[in-house]
Amino acid sequence: MKNYLTASISASAVRHNIAMLRGLIDPNVKLCPVVKDDCYGHGMDVLYPVLAERVDGFAVASPTEALELRQRGYDGFILCFLSAYFDDYDIQDELVRQGITQTVMSKSALASIQAAAERAGGTAPVHLKVDTGMGRLGVPARQAMDMVATIQEVPGVELTGIYTHFAAAEEADKTVTIEQLELFKTAWPVGGNVIHHAANSAAIIDLPETHFEMVRPGLAVYGCHPSDQLRNQIELKPCMSVMAKLIAVKHVQKGSRCGYGLTHEYARDSRVGIVPIGYGDGYFRNLSNKAVVRINGQDAPVCGRVSMDQMTVDVTGIPEVQVGDKVEVISPDPQAP
Known part of the structure; x- marks a missing residue:
């Protein structure tokens, strides 16, 4: 370690940023910050106690990150963005035992989660990811309703949410984002105890119609504005x-x-x-x-x-x-x- 090079993290700045984001959403909307990759490199060891008492859940990238949160004693909602079917069976099974909400983005992922639920003797909560234009992971929007029906027929798996990810919410021109939003709405199941979420930092700040039941701030939690044109809309403090x-x-x-x-x-x-x-x-x-x-x-x-x-x-x-x-x-x- 270089003792002449020091990174300092401000807990008070993170508290401030969370409060600013809370002020933009309805009290009934859940705030689920993205803490993947060690809180975007800011340090989970430092920020976990600051965040855990102020948020409604955590979103992580990998199964390992999800299980590490449980090891820290967190017993609330955790959403894992990446499916675990490349991981060993013990990791897949532990996700079920620990009540981690996993992401379904394909039939193969669903099959892997179902098998783990059967081995673990439990029920696996899942959220379906819908690709509405980001072009990365997720079920194509036109196939989403069929996938919803498939999940609902699978024993040991419970569909508790559906989400998408915006590609250009930070841009001044919202045309693409509104198109994604409207496409996402076509993938919603009728009835059921299912939450919907789509808003990243930029959408939380600039598109209140995307807040739904939960939002997923990333950069803004750590004090980074998603784009220059959003700087005047919220006061964030880099941490x-x-x-x-x-x-x-x-x-x-x-x-x-x-x-x-x-x-x-x-x-x-x-x-x-x-x-x-x-x-x-x-x-x-x-x-x-x-x-x-x-x-x-x-x-x-x-x-x-x-x-x-x-x-x-x-x-x-x-x-x-x-x-x-x-x-x-x-x-x-x-x-x-």
Whole structure:
């Protein structure tokens, strides 16, 4: 672990974001945040206790993530987006025993879930995913009602929900999203105790008609606006900040170049600092020659290509900078560049 590179997560920011999202939905609508991939990289260990007392369930990608939530003591609703038929039988069976709601997106997935329910001696709750235009996983909308009928005839499996996922809800032009919404409505069964859900972060903010009985915020939980055009509609607080320390400061002459490919040329005699972070730490290489960091309250542009574990920044305009100074790599300030 690099002791000169620190990520901090603000629990108060997450609480604020949850409250803002709650304010946009009806009190009867369930809030089920997406916490896949370790809470989008923010850390389940840190955020689980913050979220568990404020939400109505969790949505995860994999069976392993779902079972880990149970191991943490969470006994509420958990929706697993990916079916478990590629996993070992013991995982499939444990999902049934633990009451994890699984996703049906094909007949093969349904057969796998039914077999696990039979082995485990229980009933498996499932939600049907309908592909209304995202073009990824899910039953085509035109086949959804037939699949609903099939699920309802299968012993050991209970259909408790139907959902879809929007492809362009964050865009100003809502044409595609409204088309998806109308197509989704054609897949609804009549009657039964079935919930419907479709709204991601953008739809929660901008399309109240998509809220139905449950919403699934992702990025917004962690303080990220789905798009620039939605920034003025909700106040979100980024919950992550990343700090580093300068490990070197040096002078370079006008005309000097730096980094792999020598893609940056200094237009003046300059002072540069070396920051120990790179694409190996998740700092995207495509930020080369584009991003800035903040040192002593002032912006310092990234110069040259981002390397695997370090990058160069121009500190000419920060005269008193020195080795060991803190470098704000990711800011919790939503107005920061």
